Amino acid sequence: MDEKFSLLRAKIKASQRLVMNKVISEHGTDICVLCGSENEITREHVIPQWAFEANQNKSLVNTKNNQSSSYIKTTIPACRVCNSELLGAFEDNLKRILLEKNGGDLNQFEVDCIIWWLQYLGFKLQLMDLRSKFLRYKGKEYIPFLSDIPVAMFWGEIDTTPHKVFNTIRKSRRELIKKRKAKKSNSLLIFETSNESFHFFHKVDEFIFIEIPQVKKAFFFFFNKEFDDHNLAHAECMEIIKKVYND
Ligand SMILES: [Zn+2]
Structure with missing residues (x-):
């Protein structure tokens, strides 16, 4: 595991x-987002x-525009070597x-x-927001000039500028180069679960939650926060x- 993981990083x-x-x-772009290859x-x-296979018809709902896309169709480009050989083995x-x-x-x-794997998921989700066009808020009026804006740059907040979006993606990708995550250990929470269904939610650059019945575990991770104490x-x-499940 270590050898292929090192090569990937x-x-x-x-x-x-x-x-x-x-x-x-x-x-x-259609280049491999892991190594830059075009082959x-x-x-x-x-x-x-493998995380959602029992729930093929489940969809990812983007909280920025309320549009949903099925997990099976939500992909980013990666070359065969990175995807199957390195990442697959990992x-x-x-x-x-x-x-x-x-x-x-x-x-x-x-x-x-x-932690690396959750950070990688976070990176892919950011790329996905950049690759998807905003289109429109589901159920709301169509506004032509907004439709072509990447989802990543639309939040209605001042700091979602292209500069900020690219800096966040750059920073997230740089985290994937690092092997040791000890400082972040307290930011990861692992729950044993017997829940049969897959659950997932996240907030860009803040946190991610994923519950995977296949491994009987759920994970919550704070991307940027570090904690002195796991209980905090x-x-x-x-x-x-x-808050998420009561809203
Ligand atoms: Zn590659």
């Missing part, structure tokens, strides 16, 4: 400038297929570990891998979960 590091320049100049491009699912190992162990039994390397993170996480 090395490829991300070597192509940081190339991929960011391409993403900025052409949001819907053997495949579709890499934003929400991995995720297969991660799945095996998650099935075998309870959250409390994971070692630091395994925790680092889970737990309390804040529970507040957010309650």
